[in-house]
Amino acid sequence: MATLSDVARRAGVSPATASRVINASSKPVTDELRERVLAAVAELQYVPNAHAQLLARSHRSAVGVIVHDVSDPYFAEITRGLQRVATDHCRLLMICNSYRDPDRELEYVELLRGHQVAALILAGSGYHDETFTRQLNGKLAAYEATGGRVVVIGRHEHSGDAVMPDNRAGGYLAGRELCGLGHRAIGVIAGPRILTTTTDRLAGLRQALTEQGRELPERHIRYAEFDRDGGAEAAARLLDAAPELTAIVALNDSMAIGALATLRARGLAVPRQISVVGFDDMPIARDVTPALTTVRLPLVDMGVRAMSLVLAAEVLTPRVEVLPAELVRRDSAGPVPPAARATAGFAPRAGRGDAVS
């Protein structure tokens, strides 16, 4: 591997001069020397050692990002937003997948700190876990104490800057929509209990139902992994336990797609027999059949805002940007089936067999 001094020797100049040419330094270098250096670089196929450079300049420029999984559409969209702003500012991103493992998350904070990132962005739900939260905040505080900037996306537990999707309002929207369509027996397939995203969305949903005089008993909720298979499996369990349901809210679109698969396998027509509402509005939502009625979160924008916050000058009072959720009506949610409506007031637990011709 050729080094800078190899280049310098070959060009017959000092390493200092070679460095200045290569980095287009402001210090002037005569054209002749410049040419010789450039020629040497080309001949030797010289590429500067990034670690040595990063060590020598104390200039921190990269930004660290910790997400659940970049290939999960939710995070892919957020990352797209982050990337866009980062590119505009000539910042490199170091993206790490935590796979929702708190320990891994902690490790990555250290790893990124060790890599001297200028800032840290944590995207994705927080955990209902005191110990973990304390540890994470400790590490983040230590990082901030050394001049690092931190922004979280969708987490309450951090005290600094944050970009927050309005999960609670989104849950409320989903609930109100279904109530408006006449549904009374509404079930939920939810992500892991330990995630604050799950509880926030659930809280909003519950509020909507309560306001409309409905209930959301615990037997109408099933918790599972926040992905397609989790949704499929939770939907099966839910339907087994509560066949009278006329609507299901999935707490993210991946789960909704899994639920749709279960429903299809059981021969239940959506939305004629049972309605489904998703959450997030990831790109594929419009391409499944029936196209998913869902709660849209401005995912790309969340990324854009977070990166803008993190690159902006630090201000004293923490900034929290709450981004609104919005209902997107497509084809997976419809009016409650007539049979269910007729009996709803009197026999809310009527079996599915009753509600369907």
Place this chain on the structure above:
Amino acid sequence: MATLSDVARRAGVSPATASRVINASSKPVTDELRERVLAAVAELQYVPNAHAQLLARSHRSAVGVIVHDVSDPYFAEITRGLQRVATDHCRLLMICNSYRDPDRELEYVELLRGHQVAALILAGSGYHDETFTRQLNGKLAAYEATGGRVVVIGRHEHSGDAVMPDNRAGGYLAGRELCGLGHRAIGVIAGPRILTTTTDRLAGLRQALTEQGRELPERHIRYAEFDRDGGAEAAARLLDAAPELTAIVALNDSMAIGALATLRARGLAVPRQISVVGFDDMPIARDVTPALTTVRLPLVDMGVRAMSLVLAAEVLTPRVEVLPAELVRRDSAGPVPPAARATAGFAPRAGRGDAVS
């Protein structure tokens, strides 16, 4: 930011000893000093500077990966395979998205080389572009000359180790399936012409049709971006120009999903009026409606093999592993509609209106 000598000073030992404790070196250190160092580390929240470490040990360990886009399911699956093996070998991955921009690809080769990666994996189609290919090979050769290992996934143009999905055989499979179902008027929505993946898949498809006495005239092919919107748009153009088609092969699943959307918008029933076959079998393929009949590529396995190759000892003769494609029958391809079959021999250009009741 605390440094190693801060820790050493605080613990009252030399930096050498501190380093040995922190890195669990084989050189013995008395328990008392060890404890003092550990205590200092904890108090100072010390995290070693990764760049300094990487510079000091000449040990290269990370592996660089260049893909089109990690959040594209095709590459997400490959990356999953890469990651699995890398994790087993305690290797860090540096993943870069080229977004199919040749210049960016070249830049990333340099960037990763600068970051002293132990190996480089390039995943994704090659380009029909002499100049670019020569440049890339030049850079890769320079990298290999300094001891770097290179493996490509799905590219012919590199002369070293490679993992190759059998794109041609896959195209053949798709063609044979549709011929077997009686289709004669088969259209193709293809990715960009400049990609070797496109031409390989197309070649296999054409071979199948030719063997069955069918043709694949250029007017039955439309080229577009290799994504959902490209597929939707290409399908529209194709249908406008050749309404007599009874089957469409999309050269990847994303395009197929876009095509499905166009077909739905136009009120064309799949597969009753028109059949669709995809390519890749990405996870979502089974969840769209109708579930996609497609050509499966062992994407995760491709990643696993590539990473295994790259981490294995170098051998003199380049290894090329060709991984087979496989047809997955689902619901989007069916027999040619009766009307089309009846008239096929005589009026192959019968309008769509004729073929459909």
Place this chain on the structure above:
DNA sequence: TCCCTGCGGGAAAGGGCTTTCTCTGCGGTA
């Protein structure tokens, strides 16, 4: 008692680059 061995620790030499500081030599001014 002396020497050798080996253990535990520190000094110091890199690793490859950036950047400040220093030096040389030339042109211009008094």
Place this chain on the structure above:
DNA sequence: TACCGCAGAGAAAGCCCTTTCCCGCAGGGA
């Protein structure tokens, strides 16, 4: 002619670690 100033190049001091080499000391064998 003497001096000042400045442009352009190089010397060298870090940046923060790892690791080799060396040293002192204690214990064991002769």
